[in-house]
Amino acid sequence: MKHYISLAFFIVVVMGLPMIVRNPYYVGTLVFVGIYSLITISLSLLLGYAGQISLGHAAFYGIGAYTSGLLATRCHLSPWIGLVCAAVVAGVLAYSIGRPVLKLRGHYLAMATLGFGEIVYIFLNSTVELTGGPSGFGQIPRFAVGAFSFKNDTRFYYLVWVTVIILLVLVLNVINSRIGRALRSIHGSETAANTMGVNTASYKMQVFVFSAAVSSIAGAYYAHYVTFVSPATFDANTSILLVTMVIIGGMSNVWGAILGALLLGTLPEYLRTFGDYDILIYGAIMLIIMMFAPEGLAGIAAAVKRKFEGTLVPRAAA
Amino acid sequence: MLEVNGLSKEFGGVIAVNDLSFRVVERQIKSIIGPNGAGKTTLFNLLTGLAPCTRGNITFLGKNICGLKPHVIAELGMSRSFQNVEIFDNMSILENVMLGRHCRTGCGVLNVALRRKRAVEEERKIREEALRQIETVGLDADPDASPASLPFGKRRLVEFARALATSPKLLLLDEPVSGLNIRETEQVAELIRRLRSSGITVMLVEHDMSVVMEISDDVLVMDYGTKIAEGKPRDVQRNEEVIARYLGQSRSNAESTKP
Numbered sequence: 029m030k031h032y033i034s035l036a037f038f039i040v041v042v043m044g045l046p047m048i049v050r051n052p053y054y055v056g057t058l059v060f061v062g063i064y065s066l067i068t069i070s071l072s073l074l075l076g077y078a079g080q081i082s083l084g085h086a087a088f089y090g091i092g093a094y095t096s097g098l099l100a101t102r103c104h105l106s107p108w109i110g111l112v113c114a115a116v117v118a119g120v121l122a123y124s125i126g127r128p129v130l131k132l133r134g135h136y137l138a139m140a141t142l143g144f145g146e147i148v149y150i151f152l153n154s155t156v157e158l159t160g161g162p163s164g165f166g167q168i169p170r171f172a173v174g175a176f177s178f179k180n181d182t183r184f185y186y187l188v189w190v191t192v193i194i195l196l197v198l199v200l201n202v203i204n205s206r207i208g209r210a211l212r213s214i215h216g217s218e219t220a221a222n223t224m225g226v227n228t229a230s231y232k233m234q235v236f237v238f239s240a241a242v243s244s245i246a247g248a249y250y251a252h253y254v255t256f257v258s259p260a261t262f263d264a265n266t267s268i269l270l271v272t273m274v275i276i277g278g279m280s281n282v283w284g285a286i287l288g289a290l291l292l293g294t295l296p297e298y299l300r301t302f303g304d305y306d307i308l309i310y311g312a313i314m315l316i317i318m319m320f321a322p323e324g325l326a327g328i329a330a331a332v333k334r335k336f337e338g339t340l341v342p343r344a345a346a
Numbered sequence: 347m348l349e350v351n352g353l354s355k356e357f358g359g360v361i362a363v364n365d366l367s368f369r370v371v372e373r374q375i376k377s378i379i380g381p382n383g384a385g386k387t388t389l390f391n392l393l394t395g396l397a398p399c400t401r402g403n404i405t406f407l408g409k410n411i412c413g414l415k416p417h418v419i420a421e422l423g424m425s426r427s428f429q430n431v432e433i434f435d436n437m438s439i440l441e442n443v444m445l446g447r448h449c450r451t452g453c454g455v456l457n458v459a460l461r462r463k464r465a466v467e468e469e470r471k472i473r474e475e476a477l478r479q480i481e482t483v484g485l486d487a488d489p490d491a492s493p494a495s496l497p498f499g500k501r502r503l504v505e506f507a508r509a510l511a512t513s514p515k516l517l518l519l520d521e522p523v524s525g526l527n528i529r530e531t532e533q534v535a536e537l538i539r540r541l542r543s544s545g546i547t548v549m550l551v552e553h554d555m556s557v558v559m560e561i562s563d564d565v566l567v568m569d570y571g572t573k574i575a576e577g578k579p580r581d582v583q584r585n586e587e588v589i590a591r592y593l594g595q596s597r598s599n600a601e602s603t604k605p
Binding site: 198199201202205206207208209210212213215216217219220221222223224225226227228234280 | 394395396415416417419420421425426428432433434435436437441444445446447448449450451453455458459460461465468469472508509512
Protein backbone atom coordinates (compact mmCIF):
# COMPACT_ATOMS: atom_id res chain seq x y z
CA MET A 29 0.00 0.00 0.00
CA LYS A 30 2.81 2.36 0.95
CA HIS A 31 4.32 2.45 -2.49
CA TYR A 32 1.09 3.78 -3.99
CA ILE A 33 1.58 7.10 -2.21
CA SER A 34 5.10 7.42 -3.60
CA LEU A 35 3.78 6.35 -6.97
CA ALA A 36 1.01 8.96 -7.04
CA PHE A 37 3.52 11.64 -6.07
CA PHE A 38 5.90 10.44 -8.75
CA ILE A 39 3.19 10.52 -11.45
CA VAL A 40 2.21 14.08 -10.52
CA VAL A 41 5.83 15.27 -10.67
CA VAL A 42 6.54 13.53 -13.97
CA MET A 43 3.37 14.81 -15.62
CA GLY A 44 3.82 18.35 -14.31
CA LEU A 45 7.50 18.78 -15.06
CA PRO A 46 7.20 19.88 -18.72
CA MET A 47 4.94 22.74 -17.61
CA ILE A 48 7.78 24.09 -15.49
CA VAL A 49 10.71 23.11 -17.68
CA ARG A 50 10.04 25.03 -20.88
CA ASN A 51 13.49 24.92 -22.42
CA PRO A 52 13.37 22.19 -25.10
CA TYR A 53 17.00 21.34 -24.42
CA TYR A 54 16.26 20.43 -20.82
CA VAL A 55 13.14 18.54 -21.83
CA GLY A 56 15.40 16.60 -24.20
CA THR A 57 17.73 15.78 -21.32
CA LEU A 58 14.75 14.49 -19.35
CA VAL A 59 13.73 12.33 -22.32
CA PHE A 60 17.14 10.67 -22.08
CA VAL A 61 16.70 10.25 -18.35
CA GLY A 62 13.41 8.46 -19.14
CA ILE A 63 15.07 6.22 -21.71
CA TYR A 64 17.83 5.37 -19.23
CA SER A 65 15.26 4.78 -16.50
CA LEU A 66 13.56 2.07 -18.57
CA ILE A 67 16.87 0.23 -18.72
CA THR A 68 17.92 0.85 -15.13
CA ILE A 69 14.56 -0.27 -13.71
CA SER A 70 14.79 -3.59 -15.53
CA LEU A 71 18.51 -3.83 -14.78
CA SER A 72 17.91 -3.29 -11.06
CA LEU A 73 15.59 -6.28 -11.15
CA LEU A 74 18.45 -8.34 -12.58
CA LEU A 75 21.34 -6.81 -10.65
CA GLY A 76 19.87 -5.58 -7.39
CA TYR A 77 17.15 -8.18 -6.83
CA ALA A 78 18.35 -11.37 -8.51
CA GLY A 79 22.00 -10.44 -7.94
CA GLN A 80 23.15 -11.22 -11.48
CA ILE A 81 25.53 -8.70 -13.00
CA SER A 82 25.46 -7.76 -16.66
CA LEU A 83 28.07 -5.56 -18.29
CA GLY A 84 26.51 -6.03 -21.69
CA HIS A 85 23.18 -4.28 -21.51
CA ALA A 86 24.23 -1.52 -23.89
CA ALA A 87 24.23 -4.28 -26.51
CA PHE A 88 20.52 -4.95 -25.99
CA TYR A 89 19.92 -1.19 -25.99
CA GLY A 90 21.78 -1.01 -29.32
CA ILE A 91 20.02 -4.03 -30.77
CA GLY A 92 16.71 -2.34 -30.04
CA ALA A 93 17.80 0.92 -31.66
CA TYR A 94 19.18 -0.81 -34.76
CA THR A 95 16.36 -3.33 -35.18
CA SER A 96 13.62 -0.75 -34.98
CA GLY A 97 15.62 1.87 -36.91
CA LEU A 98 16.50 -0.49 -39.74
CA LEU A 99 12.99 -1.90 -40.03
CA ALA A 100 11.62 1.65 -40.29
CA THR A 101 14.17 2.98 -42.81
CA ARG A 102 14.72 -0.13 -44.96
CA CYS A 103 11.39 -1.92 -44.74
CA HIS A 104 9.24 1.16 -44.03
CA LEU A 105 7.60 -0.59 -41.14
CA SER A 106 5.78 1.45 -38.52
CA PRO A 107 8.05 2.29 -35.57
CA TRP A 108 5.47 0.67 -33.29
CA ILE A 109 5.92 -2.66 -35.06
CA GLY A 110 9.67 -2.05 -34.99
CA LEU A 111 9.46 -1.58 -31.24
CA VAL A 112 7.78 -4.94 -30.77
CA CYS A 113 10.26 -6.62 -33.15
CA ALA A 114 13.15 -5.04 -31.23
CA ALA A 115 11.87 -6.49 -27.96
CA VAL A 116 11.42 -9.94 -29.51
CA VAL A 117 14.87 -9.96 -31.18
CA ALA A 118 16.62 -8.91 -27.95
CA GLY A 119 14.57 -11.38 -25.93
CA VAL A 120 15.43 -14.31 -28.20
CA LEU A 121 19.09 -13.31 -28.25
CA ALA A 122 19.15 -12.96 -24.44
CA TYR A 123 17.59 -16.40 -24.14
CA SER A 124 20.18 -18.02 -26.38
CA ILE A 125 23.21 -16.41 -24.74
CA GLY A 126 21.63 -16.74 -21.29
CA ARG A 127 21.54 -20.51 -21.52
CA PRO A 128 25.30 -20.95 -21.24
CA VAL A 129 26.18 -17.62 -19.63
CA LEU A 130 23.76 -17.55 -16.70
CA LYS A 131 25.40 -20.65 -15.25
CA LEU A 132 28.37 -18.43 -14.47
CA ARG A 133 28.56 -16.44 -11.27
CA GLY A 134 30.02 -13.14 -10.12
CA HIS A 135 33.06 -11.93 -12.02
CA TYR A 136 32.74 -14.68 -14.61
CA LEU A 137 29.24 -13.59 -15.51
CA ALA A 138 30.44 -9.98 -15.69
CA MET A 139 33.24 -10.96 -18.10
CA ALA A 140 30.96 -13.07 -20.28
CA THR A 141 28.36 -10.32 -20.63
CA LEU A 142 31.10 -7.75 -21.29
CA GLY A 143 32.34 -10.02 -24.07
CA PHE A 144 28.85 -10.29 -25.51
CA GLY A 145 28.55 -6.50 -25.53
CA GLU A 146 31.85 -6.20 -27.40
CA ILE A 147 30.74 -8.74 -30.01
CA VAL A 148 27.57 -6.77 -30.72
CA TYR A 149 29.58 -3.52 -30.82
CA ILE A 150 32.03 -4.97 -33.34
CA PHE A 151 29.17 -6.40 -35.37
CA LEU A 152 27.47 -2.99 -35.61
CA ASN A 153 30.78 -1.41 -36.66
CA SER A 154 31.75 -3.93 -39.30
CA THR A 155 28.47 -4.60 -41.11
CA VAL A 156 28.82 -1.41 -43.16
CA GLU A 157 26.38 -2.45 -45.91
CA LEU A 158 23.55 -3.07 -43.47
CA THR A 159 24.15 -0.64 -40.60
CA GLY A 160 26.40 2.01 -42.08
CA GLY A 161 29.27 0.84 -39.90
CA PRO A 162 30.99 3.31 -37.58
CA SER A 163 29.17 6.29 -39.07
CA GLY A 164 25.74 4.75 -38.44
CA PHE A 165 22.63 5.81 -40.30
CA GLY A 166 19.98 8.49 -40.02
CA GLN A 167 16.57 9.63 -41.23
CA ILE A 168 14.77 7.30 -38.88
CA PRO A 169 11.08 8.26 -38.79
CA ARG A 170 9.43 9.35 -35.56
CA PHE A 171 6.64 7.65 -33.70
CA ALA A 172 3.18 8.67 -34.85
CA VAL A 173 -0.42 7.76 -34.16
CA GLY A 174 -2.37 8.61 -37.31
CA ALA A 175 -1.58 12.23 -38.05
CA PHE A 176 -0.30 12.88 -34.54
CA SER A 177 3.49 12.72 -34.59
CA PHE A 178 5.67 12.64 -31.50
CA LYS A 179 7.83 15.22 -33.20
CA ASN A 180 8.69 17.68 -30.47
CA ASP A 181 10.52 17.04 -27.23
CA THR A 182 7.52 17.53 -24.94
CA ARG A 183 5.37 15.03 -26.80
CA PHE A 184 8.16 12.49 -26.78
CA TYR A 185 8.75 13.22 -23.11
CA TYR A 186 5.22 12.07 -22.31
CA LEU A 187 5.55 8.96 -24.48
CA VAL A 188 8.72 7.86 -22.70
CA TRP A 189 7.67 8.72 -19.18
CA VAL A 190 4.24 7.09 -19.47
CA THR A 191 6.13 3.95 -20.48
CA VAL A 192 8.40 4.38 -17.45
CA ILE A 193 5.35 4.67 -15.17
CA ILE A 194 3.73 1.55 -16.65
CA LEU A 195 6.97 -0.39 -16.25
CA LEU A 196 7.42 0.92 -12.72
CA VAL A 197 3.93 -0.18 -11.65
CA LEU A 198 4.40 -3.66 -13.11
CA VAL A 199 7.85 -4.06 -11.58
CA LEU A 200 6.75 -2.80 -8.14
CA ASN A 201 3.92 -5.33 -8.17
CA VAL A 202 6.28 -8.13 -9.10
CA ILE A 203 8.81 -7.17 -6.44
CA ASN A 204 6.24 -7.34 -3.66
CA SER A 205 5.12 -10.81 -4.63
CA ARG A 206 6.22 -14.42 -4.48
CA ILE A 207 8.22 -13.86 -7.66
CA GLY A 208 10.01 -10.84 -6.19
CA ARG A 209 10.91 -12.89 -3.13
CA ALA A 210 12.14 -15.71 -5.35
CA LEU A 211 14.43 -13.27 -7.18
CA ARG A 212 15.83 -11.87 -3.95
CA SER A 213 16.35 -15.37 -2.57
CA ILE A 214 18.67 -16.11 -5.51
CA HIS A 215 20.73 -13.11 -4.45
CA GLY A 216 20.71 -14.27 -0.82
CA SER A 217 21.69 -17.91 -1.28
CA GLU A 218 21.10 -19.83 -4.46
CA THR A 219 21.52 -23.18 -2.69
CA ALA A 220 18.93 -22.36 -0.06
CA ALA A 221 16.57 -20.92 -2.67
CA ASN A 222 16.82 -24.13 -4.66
CA THR A 223 16.07 -26.42 -1.74
CA MET A 224 13.12 -24.25 -0.75
CA GLY A 225 11.55 -24.97 -4.13
CA VAL A 226 12.64 -22.00 -6.23
CA ASN A 227 13.64 -22.89 -9.78
CA THR A 228 16.55 -20.46 -9.74
CA ALA A 229 17.81 -21.22 -13.25
CA SER A 230 14.41 -20.45 -14.72
CA TYR A 231 13.96 -17.19 -12.77
CA LYS A 232 17.43 -15.97 -13.68
CA MET A 233 16.62 -16.59 -17.32
CA GLN A 234 13.23 -14.90 -17.12
CA VAL A 235 14.59 -11.75 -15.53
CA PHE A 236 17.54 -11.65 -17.94
CA VAL A 237 15.27 -11.95 -20.98
CA PHE A 238 12.87 -9.38 -19.51
CA SER A 239 15.60 -6.83 -18.88
CA ALA A 240 17.03 -7.40 -22.36
CA ALA A 241 13.61 -6.86 -23.98
CA VAL A 242 12.97 -3.69 -21.97
CA SER A 243 16.44 -2.33 -22.77
CA SER A 244 15.73 -3.04 -26.40
CA ILE A 245 12.48 -1.08 -26.23
CA ALA A 246 14.47 1.79 -24.69
CA GLY A 247 16.81 1.50 -27.68
CA ALA A 248 13.90 1.73 -30.09
CA TYR A 249 12.72 4.90 -28.31
CA TYR A 250 16.21 6.30 -28.64
CA ALA A 251 16.35 5.59 -32.39
CA HIS A 252 12.99 7.19 -33.15
CA TYR A 253 13.72 10.16 -30.93
CA VAL A 254 17.24 11.05 -32.07
CA THR A 255 16.45 9.76 -35.61
CA PHE A 256 20.10 8.80 -36.00
CA VAL A 257 22.08 5.88 -34.58
CA SER A 258 25.75 4.95 -34.56
CA PRO A 259 27.61 2.21 -32.67
CA ALA A 260 29.47 4.62 -30.35
CA THR A 261 26.27 5.13 -28.33
CA PHE A 262 26.14 1.44 -27.45
CA ASP A 263 29.70 0.62 -26.41
CA ALA A 264 31.01 -0.87 -23.18
CA ASN A 265 31.13 2.59 -21.58
CA THR A 266 27.36 2.78 -21.85
CA SER A 267 26.99 -0.67 -20.27
CA ILE A 268 29.13 0.49 -17.38
CA LEU A 269 27.24 3.78 -17.12
CA LEU A 270 23.95 1.84 -16.85
CA VAL A 271 25.28 -0.41 -14.09
CA THR A 272 26.72 2.66 -12.33
CA MET A 273 23.31 4.33 -12.44
CA VAL A 274 21.75 1.29 -10.76
CA ILE A 275 24.47 1.14 -8.09
CA ILE A 276 24.56 4.88 -7.38
CA GLY A 277 20.77 4.92 -7.20
CA GLY A 278 20.66 2.03 -4.75
CA MET A 279 20.95 -1.51 -6.02
CA SER A 280 17.99 -3.18 -4.46
CA ASN A 281 15.52 -0.39 -4.96
CA VAL A 282 13.60 0.37 -8.13
CA TRP A 283 13.14 4.00 -7.16
CA GLY A 284 16.89 4.18 -6.83
CA ALA A 285 17.21 3.06 -10.44
CA ILE A 286 15.28 6.16 -11.52
CA LEU A 287 17.23 8.42 -9.17
CA GLY A 288 20.49 7.04 -10.53
CA ALA A 289 19.38 7.63 -14.10
CA LEU A 290 18.31 11.16 -13.16
CA LEU A 291 21.57 12.02 -11.41
CA LEU A 292 23.98 10.57 -13.95
CA GLY A 293 21.78 11.64 -16.86
CA THR A 294 21.69 15.29 -15.81
CA LEU A 295 24.98 15.67 -13.94
CA PRO A 296 27.11 16.26 -17.08
CA GLU A 297 24.78 19.15 -17.95
CA TYR A 298 25.29 20.80 -14.56
CA LEU A 299 29.02 20.22 -14.65
CA ARG A 300 29.41 21.88 -18.02
CA THR A 301 30.11 25.19 -16.24
CA PHE A 302 33.30 23.67 -14.82
CA GLY A 303 34.74 23.20 -18.28
CA ASP A 304 37.64 20.78 -18.36
CA TYR A 305 37.28 19.87 -14.70
CA ASP A 306 33.85 18.28 -15.16
CA ILE A 307 35.15 14.69 -15.17
CA LEU A 308 37.07 15.34 -11.96
CA ILE A 309 34.01 16.62 -10.13
CA TYR A 310 31.86 13.85 -11.61
CA GLY A 311 34.28 11.30 -10.20
CA ALA A 312 34.41 13.02 -6.81
CA ILE A 313 30.62 12.99 -6.51
CA MET A 314 30.48 9.27 -7.30
CA LEU A 315 33.20 8.57 -4.78
CA ILE A 316 31.47 10.54 -2.04
CA ILE A 317 28.14 8.82 -2.64
CA MET A 318 29.69 5.36 -2.54
CA MET A 319 31.77 6.16 0.55
CA PHE A 320 29.03 7.70 2.64
CA ALA A 321 25.96 6.01 1.19
CA PRO A 322 26.79 2.50 0.04
CA GLU A 323 23.07 1.92 -0.35
CA GLY A 324 22.94 4.70 -2.90
CA LEU A 325 20.55 7.61 -3.34
CA ALA A 326 17.57 5.49 -2.36
CA GLY A 327 19.40 4.67 0.87
CA ILE A 328 19.89 8.37 1.61
CA ALA A 329 16.21 9.03 0.88
CA ALA A 330 15.15 6.22 3.22
CA ALA A 331 17.42 7.50 6.00
CA VAL A 332 16.05 11.03 5.66
CA LYS A 333 12.51 9.68 5.75
CA ARG A 334 13.22 7.64 8.88
CA LYS A 335 14.69 10.66 10.61
CA PHE A 336 11.74 12.79 9.59
CA GLU A 337 9.24 10.22 10.87
CA GLY A 338 11.21 9.85 14.08
CA THR A 339 10.79 13.52 14.92
CA LEU A 340 7.08 13.53 14.13
CA VAL A 341 5.91 10.33 15.79
CA PRO A 342 6.90 9.81 19.43
CA ARG A 343 8.40 6.36 19.78
CA ALA A 344 5.93 3.77 21.02
CA ALA A 345 8.60 1.90 22.95
CA ALA A 346 9.63 4.98 24.95
CA MET B 347 8.38 -43.05 3.03
CA LEU B 348 12.05 -42.87 2.11
CA GLU B 349 14.09 -45.77 0.85
CA VAL B 350 17.76 -45.54 -0.01
CA ASN B 351 19.40 -48.41 -1.87
CA GLY B 352 23.10 -48.87 -2.58
CA LEU B 353 23.68 -45.12 -2.61
CA SER B 354 27.21 -43.97 -3.45
CA LYS B 355 28.81 -40.62 -4.03
CA GLU B 356 32.34 -40.08 -5.23
CA PHE B 357 34.11 -36.72 -5.45
CA GLY B 358 36.96 -37.38 -7.83
CA GLY B 359 38.62 -40.35 -6.16
CA VAL B 360 37.19 -39.75 -2.69
CA ILE B 361 34.23 -41.90 -1.74
CA ALA B 362 32.02 -39.75 0.50
CA VAL B 363 29.07 -42.13 0.64
CA ASN B 364 29.65 -45.81 -0.01
CA ASP B 365 26.88 -48.29 -0.86
CA LEU B 366 24.49 -46.96 1.77
CA SER B 367 21.03 -48.48 2.23
CA PHE B 368 18.38 -47.61 4.80
CA ARG B 369 14.70 -46.80 5.19
CA VAL B 370 12.79 -44.10 6.95
CA VAL B 371 9.28 -44.94 8.06
CA GLU B 372 6.51 -42.38 8.19
CA ARG B 373 6.31 -40.27 11.38
CA GLN B 374 9.69 -41.47 12.53
CA ILE B 375 12.52 -39.43 13.96
CA LYS B 376 15.66 -40.86 12.47
CA SER B 377 19.10 -39.60 13.46
CA ILE B 378 22.28 -39.94 11.46
CA ILE B 379 25.37 -39.86 13.66
CA GLY B 380 29.05 -40.42 13.08
CA PRO B 381 32.43 -38.71 13.21
CA ASN B 382 33.18 -35.60 11.21
CA GLY B 383 33.68 -36.41 7.56
CA ALA B 384 31.56 -39.56 7.75
CA GLY B 385 29.42 -38.29 4.87
CA LYS B 386 26.35 -37.20 6.79
CA THR B 387 25.92 -33.79 5.21
CA THR B 388 26.78 -35.27 1.81
CA LEU B 389 23.93 -37.73 2.35
CA PHE B 390 21.55 -34.81 2.95
CA ASN B 391 22.83 -33.09 -0.18
CA LEU B 392 22.18 -36.25 -2.18
CA LEU B 393 18.67 -36.63 -0.76
CA THR B 394 17.73 -33.02 -1.53
CA GLY B 395 19.23 -33.13 -5.02
CA LEU B 396 21.97 -30.56 -4.39
CA ALA B 397 24.57 -33.12 -5.45
CA PRO B 398 23.98 -35.85 -8.05
CA CYS B 399 24.53 -39.40 -6.81
CA THR B 400 27.14 -41.60 -8.44
CA ARG B 401 25.30 -44.90 -7.95
CA GLY B 402 22.21 -46.29 -6.28
CA ASN B 403 18.73 -44.94 -5.94
CA ILE B 404 16.58 -42.92 -3.60
CA THR B 405 12.85 -43.57 -3.47
CA PHE B 406 10.76 -40.86 -1.84
CA LEU B 407 7.02 -41.49 -1.48
CA GLY B 408 7.25 -44.22 -4.09
CA LYS B 409 9.07 -42.07 -6.62
CA ASN B 410 12.69 -42.35 -7.68
CA ILE B 411 14.13 -38.91 -7.01
CA CYS B 412 17.71 -39.52 -8.15
CA GLY B 413 18.64 -36.93 -10.73
CA LEU B 414 15.71 -34.64 -9.95
CA LYS B 415 16.40 -30.93 -9.42
CA PRO B 416 16.30 -29.64 -5.81
CA HIS B 417 13.24 -27.47 -6.45
CA VAL B 418 11.30 -30.48 -7.77
CA ILE B 419 12.24 -32.55 -4.71
CA ALA B 420 11.11 -29.65 -2.50
CA GLU B 421 7.78 -29.67 -4.30
CA LEU B 422 7.42 -33.39 -3.60
CA GLY B 423 7.57 -32.60 0.12
CA MET B 424 11.15 -32.69 1.31
CA SER B 425 12.67 -29.70 3.04
CA ARG B 426 15.80 -29.09 5.03
CA SER B 427 17.84 -26.79 7.21
CA PHE B 428 21.56 -26.19 6.82
CA GLN B 429 24.43 -26.71 9.21
CA ASN B 430 25.53 -23.07 8.90
CA VAL B 431 22.02 -21.61 8.66
CA GLU B 432 21.42 -20.38 5.14
CA ILE B 433 18.82 -17.68 5.45
CA PHE B 434 18.38 -14.63 3.24
CA ASP B 435 19.76 -11.56 4.99
CA ASN B 436 18.52 -9.35 2.17
CA MET B 437 14.91 -10.08 3.15
CA SER B 438 12.89 -9.58 6.33
CA ILE B 439 12.23 -12.48 8.70
CA LEU B 440 8.65 -12.71 7.47
CA GLU B 441 9.72 -12.65 3.81
CA ASN B 442 12.21 -15.43 4.51
CA VAL B 443 9.43 -17.62 5.81
CA MET B 444 7.04 -16.48 3.07
CA LEU B 445 9.57 -17.69 0.51
CA GLY B 446 9.03 -21.18 1.87
CA ARG B 447 5.48 -21.03 0.47
CA HIS B 448 6.88 -20.51 -3.03
CA CYS B 449 6.54 -24.12 -4.11
CA ARG B 450 2.99 -24.34 -2.73
CA THR B 451 1.74 -21.32 -4.66
CA GLY B 452 1.46 -20.78 -8.36
CA CYS B 453 0.52 -17.25 -9.45
CA GLY B 454 2.55 -16.37 -12.55
CA VAL B 455 4.30 -13.17 -13.54
CA LEU B 456 1.26 -11.75 -15.31
CA ASN B 457 -1.05 -12.35 -12.37
CA VAL B 458 1.26 -10.65 -9.89
CA ALA B 459 2.35 -7.83 -12.23
CA LEU B 460 -1.27 -6.83 -12.80
CA ARG B 461 -2.20 -7.51 -9.16
CA ARG B 462 -5.09 -9.73 -10.19
CA LYS B 463 -7.49 -10.69 -7.42
CA ARG B 464 -6.09 -14.21 -7.38
CA ALA B 465 -2.57 -12.94 -6.73
CA VAL B 466 -3.64 -10.58 -3.94
CA GLU B 467 -5.65 -13.35 -2.29
CA GLU B 468 -2.75 -15.79 -2.60
CA GLU B 469 -0.33 -13.26 -1.14
CA ARG B 470 -2.59 -12.82 1.88
CA LYS B 471 -2.66 -16.60 2.45
CA ILE B 472 1.13 -16.83 2.11
CA ARG B 473 1.50 -14.18 4.81
CA GLU B 474 -0.94 -15.89 7.14
CA GLU B 475 0.76 -19.26 6.76
CA ALA B 476 4.20 -17.71 7.27
CA LEU B 477 3.09 -15.98 10.48
CA ARG B 478 1.60 -19.27 11.65
CA GLN B 479 4.92 -21.06 11.14
CA ILE B 480 6.85 -18.31 12.93
CA GLU B 481 4.53 -18.97 15.86
CA THR B 482 4.95 -22.76 15.57
CA VAL B 483 8.72 -22.57 16.00
CA GLY B 484 8.31 -20.10 18.85
CA LEU B 485 10.31 -17.31 17.27
CA ASP B 486 9.98 -14.18 19.34
CA ALA B 487 11.08 -11.33 17.06
CA ASP B 488 9.65 -8.55 14.91
CA PRO B 489 8.73 -10.34 11.67
CA ASP B 490 9.47 -7.23 9.60
CA ALA B 491 13.01 -6.90 10.93
CA SER B 492 16.06 -8.18 9.13
CA PRO B 493 17.29 -11.58 10.32
CA ALA B 494 20.88 -10.33 10.03
CA SER B 495 20.81 -8.84 13.54
CA LEU B 496 19.29 -11.91 15.22
CA PRO B 497 21.33 -14.10 17.55
CA PHE B 498 22.32 -17.48 16.12
CA GLY B 499 19.62 -19.47 17.89
CA LYS B 500 16.86 -17.28 16.50
CA ARG B 501 18.37 -17.35 13.02
CA ARG B 502 18.04 -21.10 13.19
CA LEU B 503 14.38 -20.79 14.14
CA VAL B 504 13.83 -18.57 11.08
CA GLU B 505 15.29 -21.35 8.97
CA PHE B 506 13.04 -23.96 10.60
CA ALA B 507 9.98 -21.79 10.03
CA ARG B 508 10.96 -21.35 6.38
CA ALA B 509 11.40 -25.09 5.94
CA LEU B 510 8.03 -25.74 7.60
CA ALA B 511 6.34 -23.19 5.33
CA THR B 512 7.01 -25.53 2.41
CA SER B 513 4.58 -28.03 4.04
CA PRO B 514 7.16 -30.81 4.10
CA LYS B 515 6.37 -34.47 4.63
CA LEU B 516 10.01 -35.19 5.36
CA LEU B 517 12.18 -32.63 7.11
CA LEU B 518 15.97 -32.94 7.13
CA LEU B 519 17.74 -31.04 9.88
CA ASP B 520 21.50 -30.69 9.64
CA GLU B 521 22.86 -30.27 13.17
CA PRO B 522 19.79 -28.43 14.47
CA VAL B 523 21.14 -27.82 17.97
CA SER B 524 24.82 -27.12 17.33
CA GLY B 525 25.80 -23.74 18.71
CA LEU B 526 22.66 -23.46 20.83
CA ASN B 527 22.57 -23.11 24.60
CA ILE B 528 20.86 -25.66 26.86
CA ARG B 529 17.52 -23.89 26.95
CA GLU B 530 17.46 -23.40 23.17
CA THR B 531 18.47 -27.02 22.66
CA GLU B 532 15.54 -28.19 24.76
CA GLN B 533 13.24 -25.88 22.83
CA VAL B 534 14.37 -27.37 19.51
CA ALA B 535 14.10 -30.96 20.78
CA GLU B 536 10.58 -30.21 21.95
CA LEU B 537 9.78 -28.65 18.55
CA ILE B 538 11.02 -31.74 16.70
CA ARG B 539 8.77 -33.95 18.81
CA ARG B 540 5.83 -31.65 18.21
CA LEU B 541 6.45 -31.72 14.45
CA ARG B 542 6.48 -35.49 14.48
CA SER B 543 3.16 -35.63 16.28
CA SER B 544 1.73 -33.25 13.68
CA GLY B 545 2.62 -35.85 11.04
CA ILE B 546 6.03 -34.75 9.77
CA THR B 547 8.81 -37.30 9.44
CA VAL B 548 12.15 -35.96 10.64
CA MET B 549 15.70 -36.95 9.83
CA LEU B 550 18.52 -35.27 11.64
CA VAL B 551 22.26 -35.17 11.62
CA GLU B 552 23.45 -34.32 15.11
CA HIS B 553 26.47 -34.58 17.38
CA ASP B 554 24.65 -33.84 20.62
CA MET B 555 24.16 -37.41 21.86
CA SER B 556 21.79 -36.52 24.68
CA VAL B 557 19.38 -35.01 22.15
CA VAL B 558 19.85 -37.85 19.66
CA MET B 559 19.27 -40.60 22.22
CA GLU B 560 16.36 -38.79 23.81
CA ILE B 561 14.24 -38.01 20.76
CA SER B 562 15.20 -40.57 18.09
CA ASP B 563 13.14 -43.60 17.22
CA ASP B 564 15.95 -44.94 15.14
CA VAL B 565 19.66 -44.16 14.79
CA LEU B 566 21.95 -44.76 11.85
CA VAL B 567 25.69 -44.62 12.49
CA MET B 568 27.99 -43.74 9.61
CA ASP B 569 31.75 -43.75 9.27
CA TYR B 570 33.79 -43.28 6.10
CA GLY B 571 30.59 -43.13 4.07
CA THR B 572 29.32 -46.54 5.15
CA LYS B 573 26.71 -47.66 7.62
CA ILE B 574 28.28 -49.28 10.67
CA ALA B 575 25.15 -49.69 12.73
CA GLU B 576 21.42 -48.99 12.67
CA GLY B 577 18.69 -49.53 15.22
CA LYS B 578 17.06 -48.30 18.40
CA PRO B 579 19.10 -45.68 20.29
CA ARG B 580 19.56 -48.10 23.19
CA ASP B 581 20.97 -50.86 20.95
CA VAL B 582 23.23 -48.52 19.04
CA GLN B 583 24.67 -47.18 22.27
CA ARG B 584 25.68 -50.70 23.26
CA ASN B 585 27.09 -51.64 19.86
CA GLU B 586 30.80 -52.29 20.31
CA GLU B 587 31.86 -51.05 16.91
CA VAL B 588 29.98 -47.80 17.45
CA ILE B 589 31.60 -47.33 20.83
CA ALA B 590 35.02 -48.05 19.37
CA ARG B 591 34.66 -45.76 16.40
CA TYR B 592 32.50 -42.91 17.68
CA LEU B 593 30.78 -42.93 21.02
CA GLY B 594 33.72 -44.22 23.03
CA GLN B 595 35.86 -41.60 21.51
CA SER B 596 33.47 -38.84 22.44
CA ARG B 597 33.13 -40.21 25.98
CA SER B 598 36.88 -40.22 26.53
CA ASN B 599 36.94 -36.69 25.12
CA ALA B 600 34.31 -35.71 27.62
CA GLU B 601 36.27 -37.21 30.45
CA SER B 602 39.51 -35.63 29.45
CA THR B 603 37.88 -32.20 29.47
CA LYS B 604 36.59 -32.67 33.01
CA PRO B 605 38.73 -31.14 35.73
